[in-house]
Amino acid sequence: MSEPQVPVAINLEQVYYQYPKNGAELSIPAWQVLQGERVFLYGPSGSGKTTLLNLLAGVLSPDRGSITLLDSAFSTLSGAKRDRFRARHIGVVFQQFNLIAHLTVAKNIELAAYFAGNTRVKRDDIAALVAALQLSTDLLDKQAGQLSVGQQQRVAIARALINRPEILLVDEPTSALDASARDAFMQLLTTLCAKLNATLIFVSHDQSLQQYLDVTVALSSLCSPREDAPC
Numbered sequence: 001m002s003e004p005q006v007p008v009a010i011n012l013e014q015v016y017y018q019y020p021k022n023g024a025e026l027s028i029p030a031w032q033v034l035q036g037e038r039v040f041l042y043g044p045s046g047s048g049k050t051t052l053l054n055l056l057a058g059v060l061s062p063d064r065g066s067i068t069l070l071d072s073a074f075s076t077l078s079g080a081k082r083d084r085f086r087a088r089h090i091g092v093v094f095q096q097f098n099l100i101a102h103l104t105v106a107k108n109i110e111l112a113a114y115f116a117g118n119t120r121v122k123r124d125d126i127a128a129l130v131a132a133l134q135l136s137t138d139l140l141d142k143q144a145g146q147l148s149v150g151q152q153q154r155v156a157i158a159r160a161l162i163n164r165p166e167i168l169l170v171d172e173p174t175s176a177l178d179a180s181a182r183d184a185f186m187q188l189l190t191t192l193c194a195k196l197n198a199t200l201i202f203v204s205h206d207q208s209l210q211q212y213l214d215v216t217v218a219l220s221s222l223c224s225p226r227e228d229a230p231c
């Protein structure tokens with residue numbers, strides 16, 4: 001008997017994006033990621049990793065081509081529909097975490113649930129997620145701006161996971177951590193993703209982190225082979 005087919009979570013076809021300001025461009029003919037796959041995406045600084053994540057998060061829209069996420073024609077959705085889709089189905093952790101410094105940890109996480117129209121989230125759920133990320137629940141009522149970088153990073157992950165997204169996009173989150181904190185963080189992140197069966201795209205230029213993920217992809221291997229169209 002054949003194995004049941006794993007659905008495709010992310011599908012890119014002929015995606016092309018160029019920054020209007022300086023002409024820097026990214027061109028990806030085809031890329032597919034299966035639901036539940038945990039992908040380590042690497043490439044040198046300036047190769048376009050963040051640009052690709054921004055396209056997957058709908059922060060940028062491709063000039064040409066299509067991005068399909070979970071069977072939805074994501075890149076053709078209108079702004080409001082794309083925002084709603086992102087809030088419900090995609091968790092994003094940016095390099096700078098983008099927490100609201102003057103709000104408490106609990107409020108930062110609650111806001112993500114609010115924007116996704118997720119009214120079921122209770123303080124106990126937030127506390128449980130924070131505890132699963134090995135943060136003290138005493139921090140829930142502290143302002144996010146008062147936490148250490150490592151703590152902020154975990155809050156950013158909690159905020160990204162509170163709506164149980166099918167897709168989690170994480171951009172170079174470990175550069176501020178020492179080696180043992182980095183190991184612990186990677187273990188936690190991948191364990192939580194496995195629990196949620198979330199598709200994880202983890203971007204870094206630090207190749208030592210690839211051991212924690214299922215698949216390693218060099219951004220250069222996805223890009224258009226045309227020599228005049230760098231990543």
Ligand SMILES: Nc1ncnc2c1ncn2[C@@H]1O[C@H](COP(=O)(O)OP(=O)(O)OP(=O)(O)O)[C@@H](O)[C@H]1O
Pocket residue numbers: 019021022024025043044045046047048049050051052205
């Ligand atoms: N907002 C922007 N406006 C114009 N050009 C940009 C912008 N952001 C990135 N670029 C350019 O696009 C290219 C890819 O940048 P990007 O930040 O995606 O690379 P990266 O691989 O994530 O780099 P790093 O590892 O340093 O974060 C670079 O040439 C960069 O200068």
